[in-house]
Amino acid sequence: MTQFGFTLYAACVDFMVRVAALAGATYRDANAFLFFVLWPVVTVALLAIVAWQAVVLRRLERRR
Structure with a gap:
Protein backbone atom coordinates (compact mmCIF):
# COMPACT_ATOMS: atom_id res chain seq x y z
CA MET A 1 0.00 0.00 0.00
CA THR A 2 2.89 2.37 0.66
CA GLN A 3 4.13 1.98 -2.92
CA PHE A 4 0.64 2.76 -4.25
CA GLY A 5 0.44 5.87 -2.08
CA PHE A 6 3.82 7.10 -3.26
CA THR A 7 2.93 6.42 -6.90
CA LEU A 8 -0.35 8.31 -6.54
CA TYR A 9 1.40 11.25 -4.84
CA ALA A 10 4.07 11.37 -7.55
CA ALA A 11 1.40 11.29 -10.28
CA CYS A 12 -0.49 14.16 -8.65
CA VAL A 13 2.64 16.28 -8.26
CA ASP A 14 3.62 15.55 -11.87
CA PHE A 15 0.13 16.60 -13.00
CA MET A 16 0.37 19.85 -11.03
CA TRP A 52 -30.92 22.97 -2.31
CA GLN A 53 -31.60 19.22 -2.21
CA ALA A 54 -32.78 19.53 1.40
CA VAL A 55 -35.22 22.26 0.38
CA VAL A 56 -36.53 20.18 -2.52
CA LEU A 57 -36.95 17.11 -0.30
CA ARG A 58 -38.81 19.17 2.32
CA ARG A 59 -41.18 20.48 -0.37
CA LEU A 60 -41.79 16.98 -1.68
CA GLU A 61 -42.54 15.68 1.83
CA ARG A 62 -45.09 18.46 2.37
CA ARG A 63 -46.96 17.44 -0.79
CA ARG A 64 -47.63 13.97 0.57
Whole structure:
Protein backbone atom coordinates (compact mmCIF):
# COMPACT_ATOMS: atom_id res chain seq x y z
CA MET A 1 0.00 0.00 0.00
CA THR A 2 2.89 2.37 0.66
CA GLN A 3 4.13 1.98 -2.92
CA PHE A 4 0.64 2.76 -4.25
CA GLY A 5 0.44 5.87 -2.08
CA PHE A 6 3.82 7.10 -3.26
CA THR A 7 2.93 6.42 -6.90
CA LEU A 8 -0.35 8.31 -6.54
CA TYR A 9 1.40 11.25 -4.84
CA ALA A 10 4.07 11.37 -7.55
CA ALA A 11 1.40 11.29 -10.28
CA CYS A 12 -0.49 14.16 -8.65
CA VAL A 13 2.64 16.28 -8.26
CA ASP A 14 3.62 15.55 -11.87
CA PHE A 15 0.13 16.60 -13.00
CA MET A 16 0.37 19.85 -11.03
CA VAL A 17 3.83 20.60 -12.45
CA ARG A 18 2.56 20.07 -16.01
CA VAL A 19 -0.57 22.18 -15.44
CA ALA A 20 1.55 24.95 -13.95
CA ALA A 21 3.91 24.84 -16.93
CA LEU A 22 0.97 25.05 -19.36
CA ALA A 23 -0.43 28.03 -17.44
CA GLY A 24 2.95 29.76 -17.30
CA ALA A 25 3.05 29.56 -13.52
CA THR A 26 5.17 27.81 -10.93
CA TYR A 27 4.22 24.67 -9.05
CA ARG A 28 3.78 26.77 -5.90
CA ASP A 29 1.34 29.08 -7.69
CA ALA A 30 -0.68 26.18 -9.06
CA ASN A 31 -0.73 24.49 -5.67
CA ALA A 32 -1.83 27.70 -3.94
CA PHE A 33 -4.59 28.19 -6.53
CA LEU A 34 -5.77 24.63 -5.97
CA PHE A 35 -5.92 24.84 -2.18
CA PHE A 36 -6.85 28.50 -1.63
CA VAL A 37 -9.23 29.10 -4.55
CA LEU A 38 -10.45 25.95 -6.27
CA TRP A 39 -11.01 23.75 -3.21
CA PRO A 40 -13.05 26.36 -1.27
CA VAL A 41 -15.15 27.15 -4.37
CA VAL A 42 -15.94 23.46 -4.90
CA THR A 43 -16.72 23.02 -1.19
CA VAL A 44 -19.14 25.97 -1.16
CA ALA A 45 -20.78 24.74 -4.37
CA LEU A 46 -21.28 21.26 -2.90
CA LEU A 47 -22.75 22.74 0.28
CA ALA A 48 -25.14 24.82 -1.82
CA ILE A 49 -26.22 21.71 -3.72
CA VAL A 50 -26.86 19.84 -0.48
CA ALA A 51 -28.90 22.76 0.90
CA TRP A 52 -30.92 22.97 -2.31
CA GLN A 53 -31.60 19.22 -2.21
CA ALA A 54 -32.78 19.53 1.40
CA VAL A 55 -35.22 22.26 0.38
CA VAL A 56 -36.53 20.18 -2.52
CA LEU A 57 -36.95 17.11 -0.30
CA ARG A 58 -38.81 19.17 2.32
CA ARG A 59 -41.18 20.48 -0.37
CA LEU A 60 -41.79 16.98 -1.68
CA GLU A 61 -42.54 15.68 1.83
CA ARG A 62 -45.09 18.46 2.37
CA ARG A 63 -46.96 17.44 -0.79
CA ARG A 64 -47.63 13.97 0.57
